Amino acid sequence: MLERLVAFCLRWPWAIVLLTLALTGGGVYLTTTRFAIDTDTEHLFSPDIPWRRNETKLFKEFPHLNNLIVAVIDGKTPQIADDAARRLNAALQRQRLIERAWRPDDNPYLRQNGLLFLDRKDVQRTVGTLMGQHDVLKTLAEDESLRGLSGALLTNLKLVGTSQRGLGMVAAGLTEISDAFEKVLEGKPARVNWEKLLSGGQETANPLANETRRFVLISPVLDFGALEPGAAPIALVRNTAKRLGLTKEAGVTLRLTGQTPLADEEFATISENMELNLAGTLAVVTLILFAALRSPKLIIAVLATLLAGLALTSGLGIFVIGRFNLISVAFAVLFIGLGVDFGIQFATRYREERHNDDDLDAALLAATQGIGGSLTLAAVSLLAGFFCFLPTNFRGVSELGLIAGMGMIIAYIATLTFLPAAIKLLRPKAENIPVRTASLAVVDHWIARHRKLVLFLTALVVLGGAPFLWRLKFDSNPMNLRSQNVESVATFLDLAKDPKTAPNTIEVLAPSLDAMRALVKKISALPEVDHITTVDTLVPPDQEAKLPLIQQLATQFRDVLNPARKPAPTDPETVAALANGAKALRQSAPPNAPPAIARFADLIETLSMVDRQTRDAARQAAFGDFDRLLGDLGEVMKARRVTPQTLPADVRSEWISASGHYRIEVSPKGDSNDNEVMAAFAAAVQKVAPDASGMPVIVVEAGASVVRAFLLAGLYAFIAIFVILVVALRRAVDVALTLGPLVLAGIMSLEAADMVGLSLNFANIIALPLMFGVGVAFHIYYVIAWRKGVADMLASSLTRAIFFSALTTGTAFGSLCLSSHPGTASMGALLAISLVFTLLAAFIVVPAFLGPPHKAAPAPDVV
Numbered sequence: 001m002l003e004r005l006v007a008f009c010l011r012w013p014w015a016i017v018l019l020t021l022a023l024t025g026g027g028v029y030l031t032t033t034r035f036a037i038d039t040d041t042e043h044l045f046s047p048d049i050p051w052r053r054n055e056t057k058l059f060k061e062f063p064h065l066n067n068l069i070v071a072v073i074d075g076k077t078p079q080i081a082d083d084a085a086r087r088l089n090a091a092l093q094r095q096r097l098i099e100r101a102w103r104p105d106d107n108p109y110l111r112q113n114g115l116l117f118l119d120r121k122d123v124q125r126t127v128g129t130l131m132g133q134h135d136v137l138k139t140l141a142e143d144e145s146l147r148g149l150s151g152a153l154l155t156n157l158k159l160v161g162t163s164q165r166g167l168g169m170v171a172a173g174l175t176e177i178s179d180a181f182e183k184v185l186e187g188k189p190a191r192v193n194w195e196k197l198l199s200g201g202q203e204t205a206n207p208l209a210n211e212t213r214r215f216v217l218i219s220p221v222l223d224f225g226a227l228e229p230g231a232a233p234i235a236l237v238r239n240t241a242k243r244l245g246l247t248k249e250a251g252v253t254l255r256l257t258g259q260t261p262l263a264d265e266e267f268a269t270i271s272e273n274m275e276l277n278l279a280g281t282l283a284v285v286t287l288i289l290f291a292a293l294r295s296p297k298l299i300i301a302v303l304a305t306l307l308a309g310l311a312l313t314s315g316l317g318i319f320v321i322g323r324f325n326l327i328s329v330a331f332a333v334l335f336i337g338l339g340v341d342f343g344i345q346f347a348t349r350y351r352e353e354r355h356n357d358d359d360l361d362a363a364l365l366a367a368t369q370g371i372g373g374s375l376t377l378a379a380v381s382l383l384a385g386f387f388c389f390l391p392t393n394f395r396g397v398s399e400l401g402l403i404a405g406m407g408m409i410i411a412y413i414a415t416l417t418f419l420p421a422a423i424k425l426l427r428p429k430a431e432n433i434p435v436r437t438a439s440l441a442v443v444d445h446w447i448a449r450h451r452k453l454v455l456f457l458t459a460l461v462v463l464g465g466a467p468f469l470w471r472l473k474f475d476s477n478p479m480n481l482r483s484q485n486v487e488s489v490a491t492f493l494d495l496a497k498d499p500k501t502a503p504n505t506i507e508v509l510a511p512s513l514d515a516m517r518a519l520v521k522k523i524s525a526l527p528e529v530d531h532i533t534t535v536d537t538l539v540p541p542d543q544e545a546k547l548p549l550i551q552q553l554a555t556q557f558r559d560v561l562n563p564a565r566k567p568a569p570t571d572p573e574t575v576a577a578l579a580n581g582a583k584a585l586r587q588s589a590p591p592n593a594p595p596a597i598a599r600f601a602d603l604i605e606t607l608s609m610v611d612r613q614t615r616d617a618a619r620q621a622a623f624g625d626f627d628r629l630l631g632d633l634g635e636v637m638k639a640r641r642v643t644p645q646t647l648p649a650d651v652r653s654e655w656i657s658a659s660g661h662y663r664i665e666v667s668p669k670g671d672s673n674d675n676e677v678m679a680a681f682a683a684a685v686q687k688v689a690p691d692a693s694g695m696p697v698i699v700v701e702a703g704a705s706v707v708r709a710f711l712l713a714g715l716y717a718f719i720a721i722f723v724i725l726v727v728a729l730r731r732a733v734d735v736a737l738t739l740g741p742l743v744l745a746g747i748m749s750l751e752a753a754d755m756v757g758l759s760l761n762f763a764n765i766i767a768l769p770l771m772f773g774v775g776v777a778f779h780i781y782y783v784i785a786w787r788k789g790v791a792d793m794l795a796s797s798l799t800r801a802i803f804f805s806a807l808t809t810g811t812a813f814g815s816l817c818l819s820s821h822p823g824t825a826s827m828g829a830l831l832a833i834s835l836v837f838t839l840l841a842a843f844i845v846v847p848a849f850l851g852p853p854h855k856a857a858p859a860p861d862v863v
Helices: 002-011 013-032 050-061 078-092 110-114 120-132 136-140 146-160 164-185 194-198 229-242 259-271 274-293 296-321 329-354 361-388 394-417 418-426 436-448 451-464 466-470 488-498 514-524 541-554 571-588 595-607 612-623 628-638 649-655 675-688 694-731 732-755 764-787 797-818 822-848
Strands: 069-075 098-102 214-222 252-257 505-512 529-533 663-668
Touching: 002 013, 002 274, 002 361, 002 394, 013 296, 013 418, 013 466, 013 628, 050 505, 069 078, 069 259, 069 488, 078 214, 078 252, 078 488, 098 466, 110 628, 120 136, 120 514, 120 797, 136 146, 136 252, 146 164, 146 571, 146 595, 146 612, 164 194, 164 595, 194 612, 194 628, 194 822, 214 229, 214 797, 229 252, 229 259, 252 488, 252 571, 259 488, 274 296, 274 329, 274 418, 274 797, 296 329, 296 394, 296 418, 296 822, 329 361, 329 418, 329 797, 361 394, 361 595, 361 694, 361 764, 394 418, 394 694, 436 595, 436 822, 451 466, 451 732, 451 822, 466 529, 466 732, 488 694, 505 514, 505 675, 505 694, 514 663, 514 675, 529 675, 571 595, 571 612, 595 612, 612 628, 628 822, 649 663, 663 675, 694 732, 694 764, 732 764
Parallel strands: none
Antiparallel strands: 069 214, 069 252, 098 214, 505 663, 529 663
16 A cells, blocks of 8 residues: 555656645645744643642632732842832833732731731830830921931930930931941942831831832733743833832842743743754754765755655644644654654665665665555554543643644655655665665674573663662652743742742632631641731731820821921031031030940031032931831821721732632741642641642642653553554564563663653653654564564664664754753753663664564675
8 A cells, every 4th residue: 555655656746746845835824824832831731630720710719819920129228128119019000011010018008007917015115116216206307407317316315314225225326327428428329227227226026127128019911822921011020120220239139030930031941042953953963864865865855854744743733723832832843853763764765775776666665665564553653652642631741742643644644755756856866885784783693692691681770770760759840940040030949948938838718707717727737837828917916905005106296297397408507517416416425425426426527528419418318218207107107996897908809809718828837949848838738728729739739740641641652552563563472572672761761860860840751752652663663674584683774774863863852951941951861861772772672682583584785
């Protein structure tokens, strides 16, 4: 049948070539006009998997949790960080590419009720401290100038008298101002930390007053048809920050992380130098083809067949599925690596037949007769291997299997139709040099004489590597597949080290408030849990004791918050006030006064003698955050009793969905990005809350889903290929001889992977079925040749074809090692390891397994 097909193509070569080119043009048209990649990673798994259903429900109830951009802002001081976060948040409101932007650590509700969230003792201490600073703050509020500052501090010094504790607090506050004034005199930017100043230099009870890091959460509008869906909103955030002057020179560091930047930068890393790598791969493949075929016309025919098949596969994939996903788009590498094998096998066999018979048509028909059966069996086996991914829940690989399987059909048909027709039209020269490599017959004979030794050494290597096989792990953490040099990953890992900012939290949904509280009680008892956040966390405890203190403070601070402002002093008045203030401070300071008082007096005296611009800068450093402080104090003094029912709508929506579900956010202890910590954390919480979701659960469950999918697909593929080989070979021994060395090669590949420190992951696990397919094809070629009586197989043209086919496959797959993306590079590394052991098994183990052929083959030509 195959001979008749090739004969037909040889009678009508122009028709076959033009028909193929027309179909290729259709594939190119579909690819260029309808090419799309679905970059939404949620679509890589079936929505029917339990953990995917939980994830979908979580994001349906709380859509603001999905696809976030997290702006991490670090400032030189808490005030600088806070100001930067406020300005960025305000600038991002009502932007076309931003659905919503908000600050989780700062909103009107938290500003108004901030004191209520402190312990009762901290509230008492804070209120007492502020009341003690009433006169100073009143003086400053009435006169926000260097004149008012020197007068207020002089008043404060008189109030404390000789009290050692009071003088210490004054000195600490003066140190804060003095540090800022010294920077101003040096020409450096400076800001006074008023929270620290009012607390006497001590850390305040409010943790945000001491933290120099703030967050802005951004829900972007994404384009999932683009390789980087969040590119436009991310660029908008960066450009907005730049326009606002949020730079390192201004004391601000802005970094972006979250699901969207992480995904986008991963896609960018994957595509980095992709065109260069592809061009380099094709160039190397061309050189290998030249070494294998030694005929420019044959190379053109094989490359044309390869490219036509690639275009047809791409177009058919788009026609059948509609778009590629992040995994199925790798079909191109698979097609180049596997599809070219058919062309090399056919062209090499043609060269051998053309050497024996100079008639071109006869050589092509003889090549079909000699290699057609093996090609068919190899193609069917590859097809079965790929199609066995279709029933799995791992949709990304399932679609890859469908497209790659169709590609194998196309490559097989093109090799037996377009390739012979192209060779007929190109009419390459006669083959004067034998294709076989007779010098390798020495190795064939050695293996034949030492079969038992080869098999014993093989068994010894497999058994010796067994400990590495048992130790091999599957790394399901997607962060380990990303480059840690990119900003989003480095920022994520930085946040993961601290339980207070750990991104890898678990989310649990409860149908009611009572159910939520019952779950919180169970989960909080787990040793793997650091803290839990719920809507109850946003209702301050012990309000009855705290509210009277705050109301008392509000009464006393009315004149501070509504001051009778004095006219701003002229510059000469400021100079006189500074000089007089320095003199008065020295005179009023008691003998036991700390050195900080004299230092401050010297600094304001120096300011009285410098230019006006420096004094203006000093005033800005001192009072730049003072109005904000008064505004915050005013908000705090508006605190009122809070219940879950009186929470503002925007706060409630963060924790209570529109359908009435309550969200529980659980944070882990330790480094939440550590695989063992994450797995233990997820397992512990899921025992209490089986419907839990969030990154730790997704990572663990997705890893289990991938492993399960590959185990099932591997089992299906093994059974399918076993059945195919039984039907084709009809001898159980021959089937075992085909699959046995392949299984051993797979085991040795996994052992070697662990030996070099390579673990399985979401990316490189794809290498296993690929190399299984490649190995099956190689071994089938040998077994079929052995059944036909071919002796000295290493010296035959078949080994030459397999060797160069493996080189092209290794080049296509091995180029992945050069990727900047660690996951892709690990896939290339495992493919390279697997290819080495597959070739060793094909060249050494298979001949030892097979033994002498059924009948003697003719002696090979001498090279």
